[in-house]
Amino acid sequence: MTKNWRPATQLVHGGTLRSQYGETSEAIFLTQGFVYDTSEAAEARFKGETDGFIYARYGSPTNDMFEKRMCMLEGAEDARATASGMAAVTAAILCQLKAGDHIVAARALFGSCRWVVETLAPKYGIECTLVDGRFLENWEKAITPKTKVFFLESPTNPTLEVVDIAGVAKLANQIGAKVVVDNVFATPLYQKPLELGAHIVVYSATKHIDGQGRCLGGVVLSDKAWIDENLHDYFRHTGPAMSPFNAWTLLKGIETLPLRVKQQTESASKIADFLADQKQVAKVIYPGRKDHPQADIIARQMKAGSTLVCFELKGGKDAAFKLQNALEIVRISNNLGDSKSLITHPATTTHKNLTDEARAELGISPGTVRLSAGIEDTDDLIEDFARALSKAGM
Numbered sequence: 001m002t003k004n005w006r007p008a009t010q011l012v013h014g015g016t017l018r019s020q021y022g023e024t025s026e027a028i029f030l031t032q033g034f035v036y037d038t039s040e041a042a043e044a045r046f047k048g049e050t051d052g053f054i055y056a057r058y059g060s061p062t063n064d065m066f067e068k069r070m071c072m073l074e075g076a077e078d079a080r081a082t083a084s085g086m087a088a089v090t091a092a093i094l095c096q097l098k099a100g101d102h103i104v105a106a107r108a109l110f111g112s113c114r115w116v117v118e119t120l121a122p123k124y125g126i127e128c129t130l131v132d133g134r135f136l137e138n139w140e141k142a143i144t145p146k147t148k149v150f151f152l153e154s155p156t157n158p159t160l161e162v163v164d165i166a167g168v169a170k171l172a173n174q175i176g177a178k179v180v181v182d183n184v185f186a187t188p189l190y191q192k193p194l195e196l197g198a199h200i201v202v203y204s205a206t207k208h209i210d211g212q213g214r215c216l217g218g219v220v221l222s223d224k225a226w227i228d229e230n231l232h233d234y235f236r237h238t239g240p241a242m243s244p245f246n247a248w249t250l251l252k253g254i255e256t257l258p259l260r261v262k263q264q265t266e267s268a269s270k271i272a273d274f275l276a277d278q279k280q281v282a283k284v285i286y287p288g289r290k291d292h293p294q295a296d297i298i299a300r301q302m303k304a305g306s307t308l309v310c311f312e313l314k315g316g317k318d319a320a321f322k323l324q325n326a327l328e329i330v331r332i333s334n335n336l337g338d339s340k341s342l343i344t345h346p347a348t349t350t351h352k353n354l355t356d357e358a359r360a361e362l363g364i365s366p367g368t369v370r371l372s373a374g375i376e377d378t379d380d381l382i383e384d385f386a387r388a389l390s391k392a393g394m
């Protein structure tokens with residue numbers, strides 16, 4: 001029955017488990033363990049003959065509700081909730097690889113994701129080739145007989161480049177490799193990697209899913225067979241489990257996800273158009289605009305633009321700092337997807353650890369600024385930018 005619900009309904013009711021008290025809101029089960037009525041019941045639970053929870057590192061009721069609701073939203077068979085987005089990414093990649101295997105990843109990755117494939121994985125004998133993911137031929141050229149995983153983000157942080165997910169999935173299927181997509185920037189509402197042929201989807205639930213700046217969280221979603229064979233044991237024994245308290249916070253966040261993301265996207269799109277008309281702005285990159293360099297791929301694989309806007313100021317770092325400092329509503333922060341509008345200067349914050357050359361490859365210049373639109377009134381945000389651009393004397 002729940003399969004026929006449209007997303008907004010699933011996100012309010014999907015996966016709900018009610019206790020004997022019939023509570024309206026989902027309960028928080030802050031318990032480490034579970035008790036059994038008899039020794040036989042414990043034995044049967046451990047043998048897997050009866051359903052039920054065993055230990056909170058393996059799974060628990062509030063986390064189960066969050067995982068089920070995420071599965072419905074994503075169209076996935078199974079999921080595991082993790083303590084952070086990075087726990088989800090690390091688990092999704094490492095659980096399926098061994099020494100000698102090879103990863104092909106897009107070079108435009110969230111900083112910590114890039115560290116996991118570029119620095120951590122090689123320590124365990126898993127080699128990685130980073131490619132310019134915008135062009136399919138680069139993925140194909142990087143394939144070796146050992147390639148087991150393709151890893152990508154689309155749109156990317158901060159320059160909102162996109163990768164042809166269906167194209168990469170086709171290459172992967174030809175060699176029996178798996179595609180892992182970090183779908184944070186698109187949100188589960190605007191892009192469905194599994195429908196496009198990807199095998200595993202990961203989220204930092206810290207971003208739009210919480211969306212109100214309260215807690216960290218992550219989730220790995222895939223088909224049941226992949227989770228059983230790869231993630232199940234890794235997850236149980238290495239312990240990246242999410243706190244039930246955070247699972248509850250995220251369940252409440254997920255209820256309003258479509259409302260928030262719709263408002264954020266509307267504002268982002270209008271702010272992108274406003275900025276594109278300003279003399280101080282050299283260029284605007286926004287997945288919802290026709291002048292996005294990869295508008296054709298976006299039209300094929302995304303349902304809508306984005307809650308993020310990337311733009312470049314003609315006056316470089318000085319202009320970027322002045323603009324950020326002059327904004328009154330939009331706050332300076334490296335986070336994204338929040339109900340508060342946030343702005344960041346990637347070259348000096350999120351991407352400061354890259355060399356000048358690596359930043360240039362990714363299209364990050366000293367004047368590049370990334371905006372994450374919040375749920376404030378769109379006109380107030382546009383007025384904030386208008387005021388800040390003139391106040392900064394640009």
Ligand SMILES: *Cc1c(COP(=O)(O)O)cnc(C)c1O
Binds near residue numbers: 089
């Ligand atoms: C934030 C983010 C992560 C990491 O998530 P955490 O919850 O901070 O661990 C991974 N990938 C992308 C694209 C992100 O934006």
